[in-house]
Amino acid sequence: xxxxxxxxxxxxxxxxxxxxxxxxxxxxxxxxxxxxxxxxxxxxxxxxxxxxxxxxxxxxxxxxxxxxxxxxxxxxxxxxxxxxxxxxxxxxxxxxxxxxxxxxxxxxxxxxxxxxxxxxxxxxxxxxxxxxxxxxxxxxxxxxxxxxxxxxxxxxxxxxxxxxxxxxxxxxxxxxxxxxxxxxxxxxxxxxxxxxxxxxxxxxxxxxxxxxxxxxxxxxxxxxxxxxxxxxxxxxxxxxxxxxxxxxxxxxxxxxxxxxxxxxxxxxxxxxxxxxxxxxxxxxxxxxxxxxxxxxxxxxxxxxxxxxxxxxxxxxxxxxxxxxxxxxxxxxxxxxxxxxxxxxxxxxxxxxxxxxxxxxxxxxxxxxxxxxxxxxxxxxxxxxxxx
Amino acid sequence: xxxxxxxxxxxxxxxxxxxxxxxxxxxxxxxxxxxxxxxxxxxxxxxxxxxxxxxxxxxxxxxxxxxxxxxxxxxxxxxxxxxxxxxxxxxxxxxxxxxxxxxxxxxxxxxxxxxxxxxxxxxxxxxxxxxxxxxxxxxxxxxxxxxxxxxxxxxxxxxxxxxxxxxxxxxxxxxxxxxxxxxxxxxxxxxxxxxxxxxxxxxxxxxxxxxxxxxxxxxxxxxxxxxxxxxxxxxxxxxxxxxxxxxxxxxxxxxxxxxxxxxxxxxxxxxxxxxxxxxxxxxxxxxxxxxxx
Numbered sequence: 279x280x281x282x283x284x285x286x287x288x289x290x291x292x293x294x295x296x297x298x299x300x301x302x303x304x305x306x307x308x309x310x311x312x313x314x315x316x317x318x319x320x321x322x323x324x325x326x327x328x329x330x331x332x333x334x335x336x337x338x339x340x341x342x343x344x345x346x347x348x349x350x351x352x353x354x355x356x357x358x359x360x361x362x363x364x365x366x367x368x369x370x371x372x373x374x375x376x377x378x379x380x381x382x383x384x385x386x387x388x389x390x391x392x393x394x395x396x397x398x399x400x401x402x403x404x405x406x407x408x409x410x411x412x413x414x415x416x417x418x419x420x421x422x423x424x425x426x427x428x429x430x431x432x433x434x435x436x437x438x439x440x441x442x443x444x445x446x447x448x449x450x451x452x453x454x455x456x457x458x459x460x461x462x463x464x465x466x467x468x469x470x471x472x473x474x475x476x477x478x479x480x481x482x483x484x485x486x487x488x489x490x491x492x493x494x495x496x497x498x499x500x501x502x503x504x505x506x507x508x509x510x511x512x513x514x515x516x517x518x519x520x521x522x523x524x525x526x527x528x529x530x531x532x533x534x535x536x537x538x539x540x541x542x543x544x545x546x547x548x549x550x551x552x553x554x555x556x557x558x559x560x561x562x563x564x565x566x567x568x569x570x571x572x573x574x575x576x577x578x579x580x581x582x583x584x585x586x587x588x589x590x591x592x593x594x595x596x597x598x599x600x601x602x603x604x605x606x607x608x609x610x611x612x613x614x615x616x617x618x619x620x621x622x623x624x625x626x627x628x629x630x631x632x633x634x635x636x637x638x639x640x641x642x643x644x645x646x647x648x649x650x651x652x653x654x655x656x657x658x659x660x661x662x663x664x665x
Numbered sequence: 666x667x668x669x670x671x672x673x674x675x676x677x678x679x680x681x682x683x684x685x686x687x688x689x690x691x692x693x694x695x696x697x698x699x700x701x702x703x704x705x706x707x708x709x710x711x712x713x714x715x716x717x718x719x720x721x722x723x724x725x726x727x728x729x730x731x732x733x734x735x736x737x738x739x740x741x742x743x744x745x746x747x748x749x750x751x752x753x754x755x756x757x758x759x760x761x762x763x764x765x766x767x768x769x770x771x772x773x774x775x776x777x778x779x780x781x782x783x784x785x786x787x788x789x790x791x792x793x794x795x796x797x798x799x800x801x802x803x804x805x806x807x808x809x810x811x812x813x814x815x816x817x818x819x820x821x822x823x824x825x826x827x828x829x830x831x832x833x834x835x836x837x838x839x840x841x842x843x844x845x846x847x848x849x850x851x852x853x854x855x856x857x858x859x860x861x862x863x864x865x866x867x868x869x870x871x872x873x874x875x876x877x878x879x880x881x882x883x884x885x886x887x888x889x890x891x892x893x894x895x896x897x898x899x900x901x902x903x904x905x906x907x908x909x910x911x912x913x914x915x916x917x918x919x920x921x922x923x924x925x926x927x928x929x930x931x932x933x934x935x936x937x938x939x940x941x942x943x944x945x946x947x948x949x950x951x952x953x954x955x956x957x958x
Contacts, residue, residue, distance in 0.1 A: 305851060306851070309698075309700075309854075312698055313694050313698065313854070316693070316694055316697050316698070317670065317690060317693075317694070323686050323687075323690075324670060324686070324690050326687070327670075327686060327687040327688075327689075327690035327691060328690055328691075328694055330687065330691075330855075330856075331687075331690070331691040331694055331695075331854040331855055331856055332694075332854065334855050334857075335847060335850045335851070335855055336850075336855075337705060337841075337857050340857060437734070437735060437803070438733075438734045438735020438803075439735050439737065439803070439805065440735075450747035450748070451739075451745070451747060453747070454745075454747045454750060454751060457751065457754075462751070462754040462755065462758065464751055559898070560896065560897070560898050564842055565841055565842055565843065565844075568842050568843060569734070590938075594938075
């Protein structure tokens with residue numbers, strides 16, 4: 279490749295990268311020019327490395343970068359692409375049949391006559407005791423608003439930062455300053471105590487078929503929490519694990535949920551809890567479960583796979599979390615003694631098992647979360663995991 | 666200072682670090698543009714090592730700041746030596762010159778310099794500053810770094826401003842236990858260090874541990890490469906490869922057989938599940954890989 283060909287076309291690269299979905303701002307583009315001024319433009323490998331160092335900020339951007347760079351280099355070689363390029367992924371998905379909207383589609387009223395007649399939602403008192411699965415779309419909206427309006431505070435933890443206080447740490451700096459008041463005599467010892475910080479909250483939401491009626495409400499809850507609490511990581515799982523934290527960042531609940539539904543491909547499908555929890559444990563737990571995280575596992579525990587695998591993965595999840603809380607929408611309908619292996623195994627390996635069939639159930643969850651303390655985790659004796 | 670990416674690659678290799686082309690170019694650019702180098706990658710791929718060999722290769726001092734939660738100005742930047750200040754006040758009082766104490770106790774003599782101030786205020790050629798595992802520090806510290814890395818100056822209110830005479834080469838590493846804020850990354854050149862390819866890992870073992878017989882080195886590298894393709898809780902890094910090769914040497918292993926593999930697998934894998942998985946399910950395959958070399 280001739281160096282001047284590269285030089286003349288440099289700014290095509292950030293544009294290609296933007297088209298591939300990476301946020302390339304002017305500052306990065308400027309850094310790209312500075313970087314490329316220093317390397318041999320005729321060497322593809324060097325141009326690639328310099329561009330990558332300037333433009334990429336995150337490992338997840340690397341595939342998009344490599345593809346954009348490949349196109350860039352091919353363009354310089356004289357390749358031509360169709361004017362429209364590839365269809366944008368967002369459009370392609372919106373047309374596809376796989377997208378199951380979480381928000382009700384405009385104009386797609388549920389065909390169940392009996393329900394449709396009742397446009398006005400039930401009063402809150404009735405709503406609170408109603409099974410979420412039995413609610414109409416309007417009622418679910420009201421329920422979502424109600425859930426979001428509750429106080430959700432997954433607790434504080436003592437951080438390693440300190441503030442003046444009555445703690446048992448001696449504060450040399452403040453003591454010296456105070457000693458000036460007593461003519462240089464350090465009479466008053468100043469102390470400091472740990473400054474509390476918000477615990478991270480991790481939401482693992484089952485979106486398999488049996489959980490479908492509840493999932494949307496729980497995702498609304500995830501969105502409300504992400505907005506109000508801030509430190510929230512959210513994942514969905516059915517047959518595979520999907521991280522939806524970024525999608526939930528949109529301020530508007532419906533837009534955020536629409537983005538979630540576009541990125542979740544296993545919506546209303548089967549479920550493999552043990553395997554997906556394992557995937558979470560291996561690839562995400564170290565990144566999101568630090569700093570005393572509270573985990574909300576929203577699932578009916580319906581597992582088709584190996585119960586032993588579920589047991590060992592749930593046990594590992596619990597060891598890594600400060601507190602593992604299982605929200606179980608089907609606990610009421612399943613009957614008192616859970617016969618199925620999945621729910622039984624799961625209930626043995628969580629710290630709390632709460633029904634979340636009705637809004638009242640979620641109120642209880644909020645109350646439990648608000649009570650999660652600063653102290654050490656509540657732990658029962660670990661049961662040995664049999665394999 | 667090195668004048669091209671090739672020189673960087675040669676300079677690193679002299680210090681027994683075998684970098685791929687991408688890393689060499691990025692290191693060169695970081696030095697040339699005076700930008701901090703932000704390195705991410707799995708544990709044990711040699712992120713920290715880059716800073717060490719960079720310092721050794723450039724003949725500079727290495728100043729290392731190990732990050733941890735709650736890292737604050739007092740342990741990262743500077744602190745006044747309070748007990749000595751209090752003593753000094755007493756001494757001046759006894760000598761009857763208490764009025765002078767005020768200007769004395771806030772002089773550089775009572776200033777304890779921590780790594781960041783040390784790196785900024787050192788005389789002579791600028792040292793290499795390593796900010797290790799920045800993801801372990803909290804957001805408050807990251808925000809402070811932003812200012813430092815764009816201005817390369819530190820103000821001590823009682824004393825004045827320290828400004829780096831020469832911008833020090835800065836290496837920041839992260840293990841991604843937490844996402845580091847974009848604002849910090851924006852000020853840096855980014856490089857993701859991947860696991861090395863088979864040939865490069867073999868070259869690394871050869872360069873670092875020249876005593877390991879080539880046949881054994883081949884088996885070791887092949888087994889590690891094969892293990893990395895498995896769905897493990899923690900995949901072995903290059904550091905584990907080197908440890909393992911050393912462990913096998915210490916045991917006088919000439920050929921990697923079932924006994925040797927089974928008894929030393931704990932050097933490679935650090936989680937009970939992974940060890941069990943390797944012993945119970947993977948052993949025959951690994952042995953085959955080891956024999957093939």
